[in-house]
Amino acid sequence: xxxxxxxxxxxxxxxxxxxxxxxxxxxxxxxxxxxxxxxxxxxxxxxxxxxxxxxxxxxxxxxxxxxxxxxxxxxxxxxxxxxxxxxxxxxxxxxxxxxxxxxxxxxxxxxxxxxxxxxxxxxx
Amino acid sequence: xxxxxxxxxxxxxxxxxxxxxxxxxxxxxxxxxxxxxxxxxxxxxxxxxxxxxxxxxxxxxxxxxxxxxxxxxxxxxxxxxxxxxxxxxxxxxxxxxxxxxxxxxxxxxxxxxxxxxxxxxxxxxxxxxxxxxxxxxxxxxxxxxxxxxxxxxxxxxxxxxxxxxxxxxxxxxxxxxxxxxxxxxxxxxxxxxxxxxxxxxxxxxxxxxxxxxxxxxxxxxxxxxxxxxxxxxxxxxxxxxxxxxxxxxxxxxxxxxxxxxxxxxxxxxxxxxxxxx
Numbered sequence: 001x002x003x004x005x006x007x008x009x010x011x012x013x014x015x016x017x018x019x020x021x022x023x024x025x026x027x028x029x030x031x032x033x034x035x036x037x038x039x040x041x042x043x044x045x046x047x048x049x050x051x052x053x054x055x056x057x058x059x060x061x062x063x064x065x066x067x068x069x070x071x072x073x074x075x076x077x078x079x080x081x082x083x084x085x086x087x088x089x090x091x092x093x094x095x096x097x098x099x100x101x102x103x104x105x106x107x108x109x110x111x112x113x114x115x116x117x118x119x120x121x122x123x124x
Numbered sequence: 125x126x127x128x129x130x131x132x133x134x135x136x137x138x139x140x141x142x143x144x145x146x147x148x149x150x151x152x153x154x155x156x157x158x159x160x161x162x163x164x165x166x167x168x169x170x171x172x173x174x175x176x177x178x179x180x181x182x183x184x185x186x187x188x189x190x191x192x193x194x195x196x197x198x199x200x201x202x203x204x205x206x207x208x209x210x211x212x213x214x215x216x217x218x219x220x221x222x223x224x225x226x227x228x229x230x231x232x233x234x235x236x237x238x239x240x241x242x243x244x245x246x247x248x249x250x251x252x253x254x255x256x257x258x259x260x261x262x263x264x265x266x267x268x269x270x271x272x273x274x275x276x277x278x279x280x281x282x283x284x285x286x287x288x289x290x291x292x293x294x295x296x297x298x299x300x301x302x303x304x305x306x307x308x309x310x311x312x313x314x315x316x317x318x319x320x321x322x323x324x325x326x327x328x329x330x331x332x333x334x335x336x337x338x339x340x341x342x343x344x345x346x347x348x349x350x351x352x353x354x355x356x357x358x359x360x361x362x363x364x365x366x367x368x369x370x371x372x373x374x375x376x377x378x379x380x381x382x383x384x385x386x387x388x389x390x391x392x393x394x395x396x397x398x399x400x401x
Contacts, residue, residue: 005205005224008184012234023236035221043201046182050241090203108234114218116211116227117234124143124232 001099001115004089006059007051011101012108012117021102024055027062028107030097039086045077048085060088140298140364141254143231149364150251151209153303154191157361158212160309162192164340171390172246173198175276175397183241185273188230188265189248193217196225202242207233230261235268238400243268243275247393250279250366253298255376258366262380266400274385276397277377282367284392291367300362304340307357368394 001009006024016022053072060068065088073081099108099115106123109116138144154161168176172195179185181201190196190206191213197220207228208214217225228234230248243265252258265275285292291299373394374384387396 001226002224004184004203005226008205008236008239009226009234010236012228012232014232017237040181040201042181043203044182046180047184047203050182050184050239052239114211114214114226115234117207117232118209118227118229119232124229 001094001110001113002090003056003059003063003092003094004047006099007056009099009115011103011106012119013101013104013106013123016101016103019103022104024059025099025101025108027059027094028098028100030063030094030110032063033093033095033113034087034091035093037086037091039083041082044082044085044089047089048072048077063092063094065092141257145253146251146364149253149300149362153361153363154208154210155212157303157305157309158192158210158216160305161303162213162216165192165194168195168198169246169278169390169393171388171395172244172276172278175242175244175274176202179242185240185242186233186235186244186265186268188233188243188245189251190214190217190225191247193220193222193225195244195246196220196223205235231257231264233264233268237267238270240268240270241273243273244277245275246278247280249277249376250368251364253364253366255379259376259379262377262382262398266380266382266398269400271400274397274399275382276395277373278393278395279368279373280365281389281392281394282369283389287392293369295367297367297369299365299367301365302340303361303363305359305361307359310359370394 009025010017011022011025051072057068057070067084093113094110095113097110099110100106176195176198179199179202183202185202185204187195187204187206190208193206193216196204196206196217200222204223206217206223206225208217209227209229211227214225214227226234245265249258249261252261262277269275282291282295282297283293373396374387377384377396377398381401382398383401385397385399387394
């Protein structure tokens with residue numbers, strides 16, 4: 001799971017959708033990999049307004065990326081910031097670990113890069 | 125060919141309109157046929173391709189029921205999260221190494237409400253086995269979209285008299301459609317763990333007509349690397365479909381609380397572009 005994806009993922013349990021505790025889901029035992037991908041500056045510039053920044057800062061910090069500014073960068077992004085965001089958002093993946101809901105505590109497994117959000121019957 | 129007309133099988137299964145039913149007649153089947161199914165899915169449908177290519181750079185959206193992920197590669201300037209109920213199909217989508225993919229249920233999508241720019245759901249909603257579940261599946265997709273967000277939905281049409289199956293107005297809309305898995309794709313002797321239509325009689329859906337013969341004709345023309353036409357001891361799986369009649373997709377979208385912006389018919393399918401109210 002790429003870090004950009006985490007900004008658009010929450011708990012699959014319906015009752016958690018409206019809870020602020022459920023977003024973002026929290027990583028546990030996360031193992032990371034980085035894969036070099038071609039930088040698409042316009043893409044990074046255009047997704048920035050769509051990012052929920054505090055959630056990204058929280059997710060990034062939990063994975064050891066502590067250099068993000070605490071507020072979303074405004075105006076023209078400098079080259080380094082674009083590169084850093086590219087590296088964090090699309091080049092970095094959680095290859096194994098768990099995603100945990102802060103509301104219901106349900107754990108979703110990530111195995112070989114693929115998160116599984118299927119719910120056990122009692123949570124559907 | 126499969127004998128699917130035997131109604132005497134009392135094997136435990138949920139009735140139409142339940143997840144248990146779909147688990148047996150949709151989910152398990154796609155798990156078993158994933159590699160073979162994927163090999164017949166490589167060409168993006170033109171309207172879907174156009175919809176994705178017109179998205180502005182940096183748009184973020186979903187492919188609900190992404191299957192083998194063939195639409196993930198259409199536009200590298202947007203970001204898509206593909207999801208599917210079948211982990212075997214998601215594995216194929218993930219291995220494309222573009223965008224992202226995960227395993228999820230269409231009725232319990234793991235996305236926050238109101239944030240995404242677009243969604244596609246191609247040949248998926250027709251696998252839900254009641255009008256309520258189909259509307260709920262559309263509602264779940266619409267819920268993920270922001271106010272300007274747009275979803276493109278494709279379903280198989282009842283009206284396809286020029287197709288090999290020849291279904292048309294007046295035909296039963298709830299059907300089983302066979303998938304003949306060639307032997308080269310069966311990983312274990314005698315195929316997978318799923319039910320095998322040619323060895324085991326199955327109960328046809330209530331009020332449904334099971335189809336015989338003409339298997340896999342929802343598949344695209346195979347490329348040259350495809351399976352040989354005649355494979356010995358092939359295994360037949362039956363997938364449940366609800367065939368949409370004219371206007372029914374629009375009705376389901378309205379029932380889901382959505383607004384239809386554009387709709388049409390293309391090659392045996394009904395499609396609609398819709399958004400939240």
